[in-house]
Amino acid sequence: MAKIAIIYYSATGTTYKLARALEEGAKQAGAEVRVLKVRELAPDEAIASNAGWSSHRLETQDVPEATLADLEWADGIIMGAPTRYGMPAAQLKQFIDTTGPLWGQGKLVNKITSGFTSCATTHGGHESTILSLSNTFYHWGSIIVSPGYADPIQFQSGTPYGTSFVSQNGSLSPDETALNAARFQGKRVAEVTEMFLGGKK
Secondary structure, three states, X not given: OOEEEEEXXXXXXHHHHHHHHHHHHHHHOOOEEEEEEOOOOOOHHHHHOOHHHHHHHHHOOOOOEOOHHHHHHOOEEEEEEEEEOOEEOHHHHHHHHOXXXXXXXXXXXXXXXXXXXXXXXXXOOHHHHHHHHHHHHHHHOOEEOOOOOOOOHXXXXXXXXXXXXXXOOOOOOOOHHHHHHHHHHHHHHHHHHHHHHHHHO
């Protein structure tokens, strides 16, 4: 059974909803899945000033925080965060920056990896954010699995790099097209991971 870690950051819940849809897809493919958030770095007063941010923090208080042990455990890793200036949010980047010890020991080599994101505006940097995540995966020596156009849903969602959703400055929640794209991506990553594990045996 493939072991998949979905590691995300979400401020007001958009990226979190995508993470849960990815989880559904991976479980459909028979994977064991951990959904894990990264540590919040923003000060409490900033969070309290935004109703959506503070309510989402409460909503997900029981979601475990990702650790390096989770990365070692996983056969496949899917990472996602909102875009910030065309790059992943600092909270996810900070977690990535702690992975040096695993990288140095070669423990991330041949992990199956994939990325996803959300953004506020139509051309707000979603593709470059996923490409930024891919830069990390290259350094790890992992194997990147994108959704591509391997399912008809991709022709609706237009996200061959990885699932993304435009929230229109937080006014929209992920629609069924975006959620189905995420489910497909989760399923595809789990299936490819299972195939890879079978080949190694």
